[in-house]
Amino acid sequence: MSETKPTRLMAEVDFGRDGKQHGYVRLYHSVHESAYGFIPIPITVVRNGAGPTALFTGGTHGDEYEGQVALSNLARTLDPREIKGRVIILPMMNFPAAMAGSRTSPIDAGNLNRSFPGDADGTPTQQIAAYVTQKLAPLADLACDLHSGGSSLNYTPCALIERDDDAARFARTKAALAAFAAPLAYVAAGSQGTGADRTLTGAAKRLGIPTMGSELGGAGTLNRDGLAIAERGVINLLAHMGILPASRAVPGATRYVAVGGDDYFVHARESGIFEPLAEPGAEVKAGQPAARIHTPETPGSEPSVQTFARDGLVLVRRIPGRTVRGDCLFHLGTDIPAP
Numbered sequence: 524m525s526e527t528k529p530t531r532l533m534a535e536v537d538f539g540r541d542g543k544q545h546g547y548v549r550l551y552h553s554v555h556e557s558a559y560g561f562i563p564i565p566i567t568v569v570r571n572g573a574g575p576t577a578l579f580t581g582g583t584h585g586d587e588y589e590g591q592v593a594l595s596n597l598a599r600t601l602d603p604r605e606i607k608g609r610v611i612i613l614p615m616m617n618f619p620a621a622m623a624g625s626r627t628s629p630i631d632a633g634n635l636n637r638s639f640p641g642d643a644d645g646t647p648t649q650q651i652a653a654y655v656t657q658k659l660a661p662l663a664d665l666a667c668d669l670h671s672g673g674s675s676l677n678y679t680p681c682a683l684i685e686r687d688d689d690a691a692r693f694a695r696t697k698a699a700l701a702a703f704a705a706p707l708a709y710v711a712a713g714s715q716g717t718g719a720d721r722t723l724t725g726a727a728k729r730l731g732i733p734t735m736g737s738e739l740g741g742a743g744t745l746n747r748d749g750l751a752i753a754e755r756g757v758i759n760l761l762a763h764m765g766i767l768p769a770s771r772a773v774p775g776a777t778r779y780v781a782v783g784g785d786d787y788f789v790h791a792r793e794s795g796i797f798e799p800l801a802e803p804g805a806e807v808k809a810g811q812p813a814a815r816i817h818t819p820e821t822p823g824s825e826p827s828v829q830t831f832a833r834d835g836l837v838l839v840r841r842i843p844g845r846t847v848r849g850d851c852l853f854h855l856g857t858d859i860p861a862p
């Protein structure tokens with residue numbers, strides 16, 4: 524590991540002060556249009572005395588809206604007098620991407636959730652990751668990063684955790700997931716070479732902090748069921764942590780699913796126009812048609828039909844109609860016992 528350079532980002536808020544503060548984390552960015560300007564990353568800190576700290580982030584991917592709205596509502600409504608401890612809220616963590624409604628930043632094409640632990644001297648997206656790694660995550664007893672499927676995927680709204688080799692931390696993660704009380708929870712295998720070690724979850728794990736997240740919908744829009752799950756979930760987490768009174772919790776049953784091997788996925792075998800034959804939330808059977816891929820550019824051509832390889836619950840489906848060989852069209856989940 525190279526020596527870690529200190530972040531250059533500066534928060535306008537004082538993390539040690541009681542009460543509610545709205546402000547910005549300043550990422551100075553000298554460009555043609557604004558020589559001495561900064562990128563204003565919105566932040567709210569709500570604190571009342573000693574106690575645990577919850578870190579809530581949304582807009583890690585800018586085209587995922589439920590978390591941005593749930594956390595904006597939380598920042599507006601949380602009353603410091605009703606809490607014990609501290610709540611740090613960043614509804615638009617990759618602010619340039621969030622303002623653009625884009626997964627990645629329009630400034631540097633950076634995917635914030637593949638940029639951890641970040642680089643204090645890197646691109647704006649890498650600088651945000653470095654700031655969160657160095658300054659925010661170490662303050663937190665629990666980090667909750669709210670995602671959805673973005674523009675190209677649509678999820679059955681669910682909460683999400685990763686398995687963890689650290690049994691003590693995983694016990695805390697599981698307890699947080701149960702407290703969140705989403706109707707559906709996806710328990711993902713641990714970091715598996717898809718860049719998961721470069722996510723906020725990966726960074727938090729290295730700091731020893733339990734994390735949970737979500738996949739609240741997608742399709743480039745705001746899923747109101749997903750929003751309701753997030754709004755209830757963040758209050759439930761705060762009650763679980765003792766930051767809000769336990770009486771604020773709204774319990775609910777959770778169905779747990781996992782994603783296994785290749786047979787859970789339907790990847791496009793041909794390029795063309797994707798006609799989905801199932802929707803998120805559907806229970807499907809092995810051999811059931813999943814998609815037709817049409818090639819109207821070849822008159823008289825038969826569509827290619829793809830089937831599900833196993834039984835399961837449709838967790839996610841692809842959104843754009845144009846598809847190319849190799850795109851993930853669907854993946855399934857199957858029931859597991861509560862982890």
Ligand code: CA
Nearest residue numbers: 584587670671
């Ligand atoms: Ca995402």
